[in-house]
Amino acid sequence: MAGTEFDLEGFLPYLLNQAAETTGREFAAAYRGRYAMTRTQWRVMAHLGRFGAMTAAEICRRAMEEKTGVSRSVQALEDRGWLIRGAVAEDRRAEALSLTPSGREVYDALAAEAIRFDALLRARLGEARAAGLAEALTALVSAARD
Amino acid sequence: MAGTEFDLEGFLPYLLNQAAETTGREFAAAYRGRYAMTRTQWRVMAHLGRFGAMTAAEICRRAMEEKTGVSRSVQALEDRGWLIRGAVAEDRRAEALSLTPSGREVYDALAAEAIRFDALLRARLGEARAAGLAEALTALVSAARD
DNA sequence: GCTTGATTGTTGCCAATGCAACCGTTACAA
């Protein structure tokens, strides 16, 4: 056996997964139950609602999603009338995606839900620890982007 | 619009998912590539390797996995000769799962890999921030268990 | 202009996941 024993409970990827899954599941009840929406669909809506019109490739880069999932989510959201595709002047391959008015209503409701849930999580941790957590997570993500 | 605008980039579940997915993917290369193993299979092995013989239900509780996934992982690991099922004296429904010698070899290799990867992540963050992160994640998980 | 390589988005296919229903066993209470 090597010098150090493996400590599963302190293994960062394991802890990250556990935390992401528990909080994710808890929040998913908000959109799965009410709107029967996929995690990827919610992410697409969140990006469009938060940052305005954007192409699918741009969502992929920002949200770190597979283009397959984004493509299918866009299709589904369009079928529901929550999203429209527009042309991009400079590039005929790309599509400018944006929310319809009813899509925006859904986004607003979910964003309000998200704000509440985030506040709950931060209350559970205490504001100082929550801020440190967010900062460390951001650092992890950007460090891995190399 | 409500008093506060929704801040996607600071939304804890979003950050948690991003961090978990990037680090998870990075580490998954270690077991997917070398041993063609599923995330759930790796978790089952990790628990058995770390904590010794255990029933499937116990793994579910500790790892927060669905019993379906654990059941299929156990089957797959048994087929590969990395795991054996034993009887539990007091309960004829349950099975005591444990690693075979060759299963332990695989576990040892992966655990060493995990130790290296964890050290890399902690180096990226700095030890103080890493410790704070682990502590906050643990708190989040146990708070959600209510 | 033409060719080559990268990029945008879609589709087919297979692996992985989750839910619900199920069987056998156990615990417990009337």
Add this chain to the structure above:
DNA sequence: TTGTAACGGTTGCATTGGCAACAATCAAGC
């Protein structure tokens, strides 16, 4: 003892997700 609920584990089925291959478009060099 017998009936009922809970628990451990498996299986079927539908959904989700990712990879690879593809058509269309763009960009850059010759």
